[in-house]
Amino acid sequence: MDTAIDTTPLGHNVPLAERAYRIRRNALLMGEVQGQGYIGQALDIADVLAVSYFHAMTYRPEDPHWEERDRFLLSNGHYAIALYAALIEAGIIPAEELETYGSDDSRLPMSGMAAYTPGMEMSGGSLGLGLGIAVGIGLGLKRKNSASRVYTLFSDGELDEGSVWEAIMSAAHYKLDNLIAIVDVNNQQADGPSTQVMAFEPLVDKLEAFGWFVQRVDGNDMDAVVAAFDAAKSHPEPKPRMIVCDTRMGKGVPFLEAREKNHFIRVDAHEWQLALDALDAGRTA
Amino acid sequence: MSTATLGTDTASKPRLKTSAMIASIAAEGQRTKPAPFGHALVGLAKRRPEIVGMTADLAKYTDLHIFAQAYPDRFYQMGMAEQLLMGAASGMAHEGMMPFVTTYAVFASRRAYDFVHQTIAEENRNVKIACALPGLTSGYGPSHQAAEDLALFRAMPNMVVIDPCDAHEIEQVVPAMAAHNGPVYMRLLRGNVPLVLDEYDYRFELGKAKLLRDGADVLVISSGIMTMRALEVAQRLEADKVGVAVLHVPTIKPLDTEAILREAARTGRMVVVAENHTVIGGLGEAVAGTLLRAGVAPVFRQIGLPDEFLKAGALPTLHDLYGISTDAMAASIKGWL
Numbered sequence: 001m002d003t004a005i006d007t008t009p010l011g012h013n014v015p016l017a018e019r020a021y022r023i024r025r026n027a028l029l030m031g032e033v034q035g036q037g038y039i040g041q042a043l044d045i046a047d048v049l050a051v052s053y054f055h056a057m058t059y060r061p062e063d064p065h066w067e068e069r070d071r072f073l074l075s076n077g078h079y080a081i082a083l084y085a086a087l088i089e090a091g092i093i094p095a096e097e098l099e100t101y102g103s104d105d106s107r108l109p110m111s112g113m114a115a116y117t118p119g120m121e122m123s124g125g126s127l128g129l130g131l132g133i134a135v136g137i138g139l140g141l142k143r144k145n146s147a148s149r150v151y152t153l154f155s156d157g158e159l160d161e162g163s164v165w166e167a168i169m170s171a172a173h174y175k176l177d178n179l180i181a182i183v184d185v186n187n188q189q190a191d192g193p194s195t196q197v198m199a200f201e202p203l204v205d206k207l208e209a210f211g212w213f214v215q216r217v218d219g220n221d222m223d224a225v226v227a228a229f230d231a232a233k234s235h236p237e238p239k240p241r242m243i244v245c246d247t248r249m250g251k252g253v254p255f256l257e258a259r260e261k262n263h264f265i266r267v268d269a270h271e272w273q274l275a276l277d278a279l280d281a282g283r284t285a
Numbered sequence: 286m287s288t289a290t291l292g293t294d295t296a297s298k299p300r301l302k303t304s305a306m307i308a309s310i311a312a313e314g315q316r317t318k319p320a321p322f323g324h325a326l327v328g329l330a331k332r333r334p335e336i337v338g339m340t341a342d343l344a345k346y347t348d349l350h351i352f353a354q355a356y357p358d359r360f361y362q363m364g365m366a367e368q369l370l371m372g373a374a375s376g377m378a379h380e381g382m383m384p385f386v387t388t389y390a391v392f393a394s395r396r397a398y399d400f401v402h403q404t405i406a407e408e409n410r411n412v413k414i415a416c417a418l419p420g421l422t423s424g425y426g427p428s429h430q431a432a433e434d435l436a437l438f439r440a441m442p443n444m445v446v447i448d449p450c451d452a453h454e455i456e457q458v459v460p461a462m463a464a465h466n467g468p469v470y471m472r473l474l475r476g477n478v479p480l481v482l483d484e485y486d487y488r489f490e491l492g493k494a495k496l497l498r499d500g501a502d503v504l505v506i507s508s509g510i511m512t513m514r515a516l517e518v519a520q521r522l523e524a525d526k527v528g529v530a531v532l533h534v535p536t537i538k539p540l541d542t543e544a545i546l547r548e549a550a551r552t553g554r555m556v557v558v559a560e561n562h563t564v565i566g567g568l569g570e571a572v573a574g575t576l577l578r579a580g581v582a583p584v585f586r587q588i589g590l591p592d593e594f595l596k597a598g599a600l601p602t603l604h605d606l607y608g609i610s611t612d613a614m615a616a617s618i619k620g621w622l
Binding site: 113136166167 | 361364372376380
């Protein structure tokens, strides 16, 4: 298994933990711009995005439509703040645009949309769309005999949507081994803990029964996430691949990790700097 | 009623009209052409290798099976899952394919609306949606009667909406859909489809209304199968010395407001909009808004389906009941004169 950090397209080598730190920092800075944002989710998924953009995926930052790139579909459009943070870190979006987040005429709207942002491959916001689009992209890539893969990130709450299961059935039917789906199990959706809103466990058993190659990892354990992405890419069976990532909302900022869990974590105006300080403290620790 | 014992004297019972699913809306003896959509798509696909066909378990009932037989490796069965169908079509278009997607109009417009809206129209993907059983062309009741499909797709930004009249027109609409870069919704007539417009030297042009015949007393503005009805009504009323002009408007969006205003502004003619669709939000209200905004105010009447859940029954019965048969339409217009 290759766990070396391959950042060839970027031409420089930075440890993944540092990438994840910088993604979290970008997200906090954007949250501060608007005084709000889905910051709990951005912090929980930063490690997965660091592995996606700085270990697993092939792309050219200067050419977001490069035909041979791997595609990344953000199904949970409210995680846009997290993806922008990663796209900035990847050099796809200029860092100067960070301060426009959520403002009029910005390319960084608060809910992700394809037409607005380089590197945003789909319009999310309405949950349960991404996996179905990913099936079509997987089929399209196979038609073109492309070696590219399609990655899609979705949230545990989206498991409530019937369309997600339509896509899960069809991806296995069409043996889409070029599709890697990542589900963020932070166990938090709009009305409460996801497992209480609508029970979805045992998730691994269900997905395996549907014909997928499934791994479940601690989504905030960098080594485990790297290993899971590597295994998803190299797995020999002609099956679609699912990585179930258990994550902690607010990860990296202890006082937000400890805050009463909520889909939309409240951060007071004076707390953004405290959060950045706490993140920095964790980095040097 | 026969007094004979049940089952021994069925011949004397009146034969019940059936609401069974029919393969063709053609009247008895009418000239038809088989599966014009399927054959036109096969012809086009020879020249356009990016075309793929996708359906949600309705290939046989949308004439897409003809494409599937000709190009099995370009046909995708997505199962009885219309939301997936639309999302996956968006993904295919994302990769440069041109999906022709088929299902019934009720399912595309109602079950999968958000998926068409967000993954196809909002992303402006090059997906062509062709849907059978438009308006009132099934006797199964509201589950299969897409009385509001035009209103729903008209309201969707980026979406081109086409309601063709007959086989001759469908053959021309298919390549025109492909020539337009962006999402298109087409109402599909399947099976043995009536052949009418070939006798009118007609050519389909996207976004253009065409005057099929002129007349001094009534201007019928119509789309889809109601143009066929309008032409029959015009012939009948000729005998009563009533001149009926027929302006066929197959492209519901973008609407040819120029042609509509030009014809409707001619003085002395009653304007009747006829559509196989609820009177809410379809061609009738689109024309009314066009006229009102331009300050053109002829006597205006609508022929269309009422704002209610329609009955199950035999199609000829229902078309008479709801006023969209040739007989009912002729009677309505005579009554209004």
